[in-house]
Amino acid sequence: MKGIVRLAGRDLKGSRRVQAALTSLKGVGASMAKAVVRATGLEGTEKIGSLPDETIKELDDVIHNPASHDIPPWMLNRRKDIETGEDRHLLGGDIEIAERADIGREKHVRSRRGIRHERGLPVRGQRTRSTGRKGMTVGVERKKLKMQKEKEE
Numbered sequence: 001m002k003g004i005v006r007l008a009g010r011d012l013k014g015s016r017r018v019q020a021a022l023t024s025l026k027g028v029g030a031s032m033a034k035a036v037v038r039a040t041g042l043e044g045t046e047k048i049g050s051l052p053d054e055t056i057k058e059l060d061d062v063i064h065n066p067a068s069h070d071i072p073p074w075m076l077n078r079r080k081d082i083e084t085g086e087d088r089h090l091l092g093g094d095i096e097i098a099e100r101a102d103i104g105r106e107k108h109v110r111s112r113r114g115i116r117h118e119r120g121l122p123v124r125g126q127r128t129r130s131t132g133r134k135g136m137t138v139g140v141e142r143k144k145l146k147m148q149k150e151k152e153e
Contacts, residue, residue, distance in 0.1 A: 001050045005056060007022075007059060008092065010024070028091070032089075042059075078098065
């Protein structure tokens with residue numbers, strides 16, 4: 001049994017169950033891990049360290065190309081990619097890169113979402129009257145500080 005298994009550019013503990021170990025990969029949640037395990041024909045309760053190298057390579061292939069292994073497109077995390085138009089599944093740092101590019105595109109187009117991102121305001125319609133004040137100076141506090149400075153002088 002291996003102590004550490006290398007899969008999708010990450011080191012996974014060999015003592016963990018296959019399904020649980022897959023969820024520690026960025027971009028693979030519980031349902032995706034279950035689908036990957038089913039696609040490879042494994043038991044989800046097996047320890048990942050006890051799997052042979054061929055099975056680990058097969059797991060890696062299914063994780064990198066889920067659509068070609070009969071995993072439904074609605075489970076992929078990047079459907080109808082704006083650049084390619086394809087359904088893709090991103091892993092690890094690719095998710096962060098794609099997210100940063102999406103936000104940059106929104107800012108460049110000057111959409112409402114992009115402008116909210118630029119200003120550091122909530123993007124998804126949350127209220128701002130009483131929440132979201134962390135890091136910003138509130139007007140009442142400014143007056144108190146101003147009055148304290150005048151008293152000190």
